[in-house]
Amino acid sequence: MRTRPLKVALLGCGVVGSEVARIMTTHADDLAARIGAPVELAGVAVRRPSKVREGIDPALITTDATALVKRGDIDVVIEVIGGIEPARTLITTAFEHGASVVSANKALLAEDGAALHAAAEQHGRDLYYEAAVAGAIPLVRPLRESLAGDKVNRVLGIVNGTTNFILDKMDTSGAGYSEALDEATALGYAEADPTADVEGFDAAAKAAILAGIAFHTRVRIGDVHREGITEVTAADIASARRMGCTVKLLAICERAADGQSVTARVHPAMIPLSHPLASVREAYNAVFVEAEAAGQLMFYGPGAGGSPTASAVLGDLVAVCRNKLNEATGPGESAYTRLPVSPMGDVVTRYHISLDVADKPGVLAQVATVFAEKGVSIDTVRQQGRNPGSGDEVVIEQGGGGRRVGGEASLVVVTHRASDAALSATVEALRKLDTVRGVASIMRVEGE
């Protein structure tokens, strides 16, 4: 074994960074044996130098991250600051000064991954980022390497723990969104400002990264259609239950049937209770990968948290250090297919639509006519009272007659597969019907 240590600079020492530093210290011998050389924490850049950081030599602490990555003797920079700047400049500066980089920064990779990969390649350095997607769950490496000889057609998963906790809580307790969010916040599953999670930005960044790797192309966060969970109601969840489904926030990346384009989207969707993703509870993450030869694979585990994320960072650290000792680099960006990202309108899936309608004869016929005109085929229609728990609902297969319930009625339509564009046109036309008082909810149905 080489005795001269590899030098590591740690940028950021919050929940993840402090855990990385702790494991580097407590498991130094194991890391050295696995790498083939000792690794030494050579500097830790933080914003608040006065904070007591147990187990970290105060002499290593600096507020000057730029000077740290410019030192010239750093072999690997671990970036766990997050956000676009200064992380982006620090990473490119690190490459320029000879370091490889391990990052957990999903926002930056989803925004500017191509430029970062190009900088790494230009300087002959590694850029690894297993921790950017789904915490400790190995996904980036299996997609980049294990499935490198296969053709991935679809990636579908729960990649945000906060929203899964909230939806799971709504599903199991019948709570509304706000109540479930409050509980998630109280238990530390949601941040004080939960926007990035509940509006789907975090999941969209991960979807962009996964789609790019899976399809060997470039997908940026701006290419990902994004809907959060803030409009999911207790009624939606109850309605899903009646269909034998549950509601999950899914990230879905698909290769088009003709193979000539891809789509990436994040939105709440109903999935059947029999689907393995339906049983992913609390803040866990799970990702399904469908590949041509491998078939359906699933990866499951804790998607966030200091320790799991640190595990992913350290796995990358070992790989990058081994590469360094080998004077080699691992796989870089693979974007040779240059497949375009199609707009959401091209996505084909099934839909669950709840309409508030006037309680008059002929409403169902009017509604069904609109669907037919827009080319969206109806699977089932359910007509029910306004109170979802009233039990007076009747399921009407297509072609059956309507039935009035109480003074005002609600129609729940589940469609066959149709394009999002056709569905949008249908909904627009429905809104114009006098008998349709409102579109209560539209939710996609996936995983069937």
Place this chain on the structure above:
Amino acid sequence: MRTRPLKVALLGCGVVGSEVARIMTTHADDLAARIGAPVELAGVAVRRPSKVREGIDPALITTDATALVKRGDIDVVIEVIGGIEPARTLITTAFEHGASVVSANKALLAEDGAALHAAAEQHGRDLYYEAAVAGAIPLVRPLRESLAGDKVNRVLGIVNGTTNFILDKMDTSGAGYSEALDEATALGYAEADPTADVEGFDAAAKAAILAGIAFHTRVRIGDVHREGITEVTAADIASARRMGCTVKLLAICERAADGQSVTARVHPAMIPLSHPLASVREAYNAVFVEAEAAGQLMFYGPGAGGSPTASAVLGDLVAVCRNKLNEATGPGESAYTRLPVSPMGDVVTRYHISLDVADKPGVLAQVATVFAEKGVSIDTVRQQGRNPGSGDEVVIEQGGGGRRVGGEASLVVVTHRASDAALSATVEALRKLDTVRGVASIMRVEGE
């Protein structure tokens, strides 16, 4: 991109080999783009050269595998022959003649992995074998690389599809073992001679490989305690159901609590229906990995079959070819901990024991005394009629009185955690009791 192709020799052209060859041809452009150079099938060694092999140039076919690996211009040898010889000699010969090796040979790796790794290292070549464990499910790479910065404490999984199909069939249909095996054979899930699967040899080989990688030590198939499923009865499965459990053939690799040794075992076990492994149906595989920082991860997918196994082989092929172009090698054997493998007697778990007993007062007291004397603590006792479906059973918590049922009684004891040695001593003592007419079954209870 390099234009001179990397040359690949394929040893074996059965279900897996022919699929590898097919994908290498149909997806040649993708493989070239991902590797950075084209790959060319330079020769295919088979036993029956006269067989028509669609899509493979007959000029590539040879029966002389030794001459093929000795050619000197082969970059990568793919070994999908299986078995110990001639595979072992062909692999070491390949290393000697400058080739790296991708193998799907679990039996050989579990028997002689250390020697193969040493040969690879001596010649500066790669030995990759993702396909040897659980088909297309990425497990070897995540354990060797993604979790290289973490400390794995436990690997627990369903790694044999044939036995999972049989047990699933017994569970869902109430069929007996023979009937379920017949169905598995008819559907192609079991081979004509099912010994390797049903007696647990296949799972034991995978357990040895997984334990070695997970704990950075050497575990051979002979170190793995092995029990198959041939003695699992419909009564065992019904009894599991009554406990809210199902029966699975599990491969379990554990680090001892003191960290100074490991154990590896394959045996049928009851697991709670709420455990994710309980819902792994038919011939699917799934593996739980518990690591110190990452927490619980699960990997799920098809564990066998030509296409899934080919996917794993080709993923390794891409990695090995990239390494070759980089003039580097990937991770080799990591066995630095040299942890000893403890005997089965040291394993600590829970047990479910069915006893046929005389229907006399005081039997429960006698039985309970034996457990107490051997230091095995009882969790629950259930006394029931001989017919498991009779419904006249009574659950008696420890300390409760006995109750007679019919002319002959059956006692079902579930223990708290105890060592296998203590349990064996208990069973031996129970057999000596006049009132115990037989030990109908002993099954471990896992996953709680």
